Amino acid sequence: MMGSVLALCGGVGGAKLALGLLRALGPDELTVIVNTGDDFDHLGLRISPDIDTVLYTLAGVADEERGWGRADETWNFMSSLRQLGGETWFQLGDRDLAMHVERTKYLRGGGILTDFVGQAARHLGIAAQILPMTDEEVRTIVETDHGALEFQHYFVEHRCRPQVRSLWFAGASRTRVSAAVSRAIFDASRAIVICPSNPYLSIDPILSIPGVRASLKEAIAPVIAVSPIVGGHAVKGPTAKIMRELGIEVSNVSIAAHYHGLIDGLIIDAVDNDQVREIAVPVHSTGTLMQSLEDRVRLADEVLAFAGALAIPRLERVLSPGPSVGLFA
Amino acid sequence: MMGSVLALCGGVGGAKLALGLLRALGPDELTVIVNTGDDFDHLGLRISPDIDTVLYTLAGVADEERGWGRADETWNFMSSLRQLGGETWFQLGDRDLAMHVERTKYLRGGGILTDFVGQAARHLGIAAQILPMTDEEVRTIVETDHGALEFQHYFVEHRCRPQVRSLWFAGASRTRVSAAVSRAIFDASRAIVICPSNPYLSIDPILSIPGVRASLKEAIAPVIAVSPIVGGHAVKGPTAKIMRELGIEVSNVSIAAHYHGLIDGLIIDAVDNDQVREIAVPVHSTGTLMQSLEDRVRLADEVLAFAGALAIPRLERVLSPGPSVGLFA
Numbered sequence: 017m018m019g020s021v022l023a024l025c026g027g028v029g030g031a032k033l034a035l036g037l038l039r040a041l042g043p044d045e046l047t048v049i050v051n052t053g054d055d056f057d058h059l060g061l062r063i064s065p066d067i068d069t070v071l072y073t074l075a076g077v078a079d080e081e082r083g084w085g086r087a088d089e090t091w092n093f094m095s096s097l098r099q100l101g102g103e104t105w106f107q108l109g110d111r112d113l114a115m116h117v118e119r120t121k122y123l124r125g126g127g128i129l130t131d132f133v134g135q136a137a138r139h140l141g142i143a144a145q146i147l148p149m150t151d152e153e154v155r156t157i158v159e160t161d162h163g164a165l166e167f168q169h170y171f172v173e174h175r176c177r178p179q180v181r182s183l184w185f186a187g188a189s190r191t192r193v194s195a196a197v198s199r200a201i202f203d204a205s206r207a208i209v210i211c212p213s214n215p216y217l218s219i220d221p222i223l224s225i226p227g228v229r230a231s232l233k234e235a236i237a238p239v240i241a242v243s244p245i246v247g248g249h250a251v252k253g254p255t256a257k258i259m260r261e262l263g264i265e266v267s268n269v270s271i272a273a274h275y276h277g278l279i280d281g282l283i284i285d286a287v288d289n290d291q292v293r294e295i296a297v298p299v300h301s302t303g304t305l306m307q308s309l310e311d312r313v314r315l316a317d318e319v320l321a322f323a324g325a326l327a328i329p330r331l332e333r334v335l336s337p338g339p340s341v342g343l344f345a
Numbered sequence: 346m347m348g349s350v351l352a353l354c355g356g357v358g359g360a361k362l363a364l365g366l367l368r369a370l371g372p373d374e375l376t377v378i379v380n381t382g383d384d385f386d387h388l389g390l391r392i393s394p395d396i397d398t399v400l401y402t403l404a405g406v407a408d409e410e411r412g413w414g415r416a417d418e419t420w421n422f423m424s425s426l427r428q429l430g431g432e433t434w435f436q437l438g439d440r441d442l443a444m445h446v447e448r449t450k451y452l453r454g455g456g457i458l459t460d461f462v463g464q465a466a467r468h469l470g471i472a473a474q475i476l477p478m479t480d481e482e483v484r485t486i487v488e489t490d491h492g493a494l495e496f497q498h499y500f501v502e503h504r505c506r507p508q509v510r511s512l513w514f515a516g517a518s519r520t521r522v523s524a525a526v527s528r529a530i531f532d533a534s535r536a537i538v539i540c541p542s543n544p545y546l547s548i549d550p551i552l553s554i555p556g557v558r559a560s561l562k563e564a565i566a567p568v569i570a571v572s573p574i575v576g577g578h579a580v581k582g583p584t585a586k587i588m589r590e591l592g593i594e595v596s597n598v599s600i601a602a603h604y605h606g607l608i609d610g611l612i613i614d615a616v617d618n619d620q621v622r623e624i625a626v627p628v629h630s631t632g633t634l635m636q637s638l639e640d641r642v643r644l645a646d647e648v649l650a651f652a653g654a655l656a657i658p659r660l661e662r663v664l665s666p667g668p669s670v671g672l673f674a
Contacts, residue, residue, distance in 0.1 A: 060450035090421050096443035101468045110439035114425035121389035139430045 019045075019205030021320070022237070026051045026218020027066040028083050029244055029252055029306075030211030031073035033319070034144075036312030037209065038074055040320060043143035047200045048074075051213070052129070052148045053156035053185055053221030054167045058106050059097075061116040062123055065168070066218065067133055067148055068115055075140035083252070086111040105173045130196050147200055149222040152191040156221055157184050167217070176254040180261040183216055185224040193227035201231040207323035208232060210241035212304065214255045215274050216262070229278065236334060238280040238326040240319055243271045246285040246304060269294045280326045280333075283319060298326060348374075348534030350649070351566065355380045355547020356395040357412050358573055358581055358635075359540030360402035362648070363473075365641030366538065367403055369649060372472035376529040377403075380542070381458070381477045382485035382514055382550030383496045387435050388426075390445040391452055394497070395547065396462055396477055397444055404469035412581070415440045434502045459525050476529055478551040481520040485550055486513050496546070505583040509590040512545055514553040522556035530560040536652030537561060539570035541633065543584045544603050545591070558607065565663060567609040567655040569648055572600045575614040575633060598623045609655045609662075612648060627655060 021041060023034050025048060034048050048070055055064045072078035072086055079087045089109035098104050122132040128151040137146050158170040160178030170176065213219055223229050232239060248266050250256040256266045264270050268284040272295040281297055285304040292299045300322040306312045350370060352363050354377060363377050377399055384393045401407035401415055408416045418438035427433050451461040457480040466475050487499040489507030499505065542548055552558050561568060577595050579585040585595045593599050597613040601624040610626055614633040621628045629651040635641045
């Protein structure tokens with residue numbers, strides 16, 4: 017079964033599966049909606065960490081080893097900034113800087129982020145559509161035992177050390193789903209994939225945009241999540257630590273519960289097969305670690321096959337006039 | 346005779362003599378007033394080419410061979426900018442960028458250029474005061490056979506090719522001399538040195554700030570210019586070409602005439618000794634080419650000695666109640 021695929025993701029882990037999907041699909045069959053809750057202003061520049069990770073990853077210019085930023089990067093801007101007494105807690109590579117300078121100029125000129133990202137993707141030769149979750153200002157706030165921290169301050173400056181008490185997305189309730197995001201969800205015919213990004217920090221901001229959750233529930237394509245939890249640990253980043261601090265068991269059962277009502281199926285790692293019976297939606301278990309490009313494409317292929325198997329039940333559910341799922345839920 | 350020295354300069358040629366003066370003097374004896382008529386906004390960043398050349402030169406981090414920017418520079422920002430389809434006619438090095446980003450942030454935050462430059466000079470360990478000619482917006486406009494061009498477009502984008510018809514300094518008449526510049530002229534007790542910068546493009550903008558010319562005429566220190574013309578040529582840059590296009594003979598006689606009423610003495614290169622009799626002010630002739638640091642310090646020493654010889658006549662002239670020079674000329 018052919019048709020277009022939509023992926024929702026944050027930074028590194030999600031971008032890896034997005035790259036797998038891009039390689040598994042034909043040109044222009046993939047759209048990626050990316051978290052912008054981590055975006056912030058730094059040194060007068062607008063920084064969109066997750067958007068840039070997705071752009072660099074899909075363009076094949078990301079630094080795989082470091083996990084963020086561009087390959088063959090140099091750091092002379094930072095060394096000169098240090099000499100001038102500037103703020104150096106957030107690392108900006110020389111190559112990476114061009115993206116921030118161009119984006120800041122574009123937005124200050126009255127352009128919207130969606131258009132800037134589309135233009136950057138074209139210049140980088142990416143045959144997929146990449147969409148920020150919103151063109152409006154939404155900030156992920158981490159409430160911690162050290163007070164409320166904006167995401168980058170929590171993540172980079174404080175290195176995720178403070179204990180998380182809750183998370184919220186400042187400004188989200190005042191936004192509306194953008195025309196481009198709305199259209200992308202409507203157009204997705206083959207699969208909607210929630211990538212193995214942090215559900216609380218990377219996916220929830222996207223779902224917090226008014227209209228997104230409802231549109232996903234009405235979409236004709238099956239919604240498949242790939243769990244970021246493997247063997248009781250997060251593959252990368254603070255997902256497991258945050259789950260513990262929020263009093264959530266670090267397991268795929270928790271991930272399934274978190275996406276309850278939204279997903280038609282969950283993909284988990286084969287090491288967690290014992291959890292399958294506790295998960296209320298169909299589960300596909302396989303190797304979910306993505307070390308090589310082959311791993312990513314193989315996992316993408318399995319995601320697409322699993323979505324294919326869930327396509328008919330999904331259609332029946334979405335199109336049925338039953339009381340449990342309404343078109344305007 | 347000791348005391349403080351004030352230098353007026355533009356970019357490269359002037360900065361070389363400023364460095365010679367810095368080495369010839371003790372710490373905190375030198376103030377440099379720098380042209381900002383070439384400043385412009387590019388990629389959303391505020392660029393101050395002459396200020397930065399002076400900062401980098403006095404800090405010992407300038408690229409001597411290229412003549413602008415920083416030593417050990419890399420160009421990865423530019424290569425990435427090109428990839429993104431950005432404007433690449435103006436080269437910004439990776440190390441250099443930190444200055445532009447920090448300056449832009451400082452000015453957008455409501456700070457003034459004078460304070461930013463003072464802070465940058467301290468961070469770079471420069472034992473001299475560097476002052477922008479003004480904190481207000483003055484733009485050097487080059488009227489050419491290709492129309493009116495802002496300086497950087499004339500200089501970099503069009504490589505000085507258009508024929509110059511006239512020059513003017515947009516905004517200058519609406520400005521007032523800053524407290525810092527006014528104070529620096531008042532405080533100069535040993536010498537005021539007009540560096541061998543382009544008189545029309547680099548020194549005239551400084552003199553166009555209302556109050557500067559009058560303050561220089563009232564200053565107690567002798568005003569010495571070092572001619573940028575050697576053997577009928579400019580040592581560097583478009584000075585000679587512009588003089589020809591403006592119908593001015595390319596000679597030290599023209600330079601002396603240009604600064605008539607302002608200078609107490611002119612330093613010319615020994616190859617032009619035949620022009621001495623046509624110059625109305627005292628002349629000191631010597632080697633004015635500054636290839637090595639030794640050349641710069643030696644020329645600076647000669648400038649200071651020449652100023653010493655002109656100190657008494659200057660004082661007599663400035664303090665005399667004669668009709669030819671008034672305190673408020």
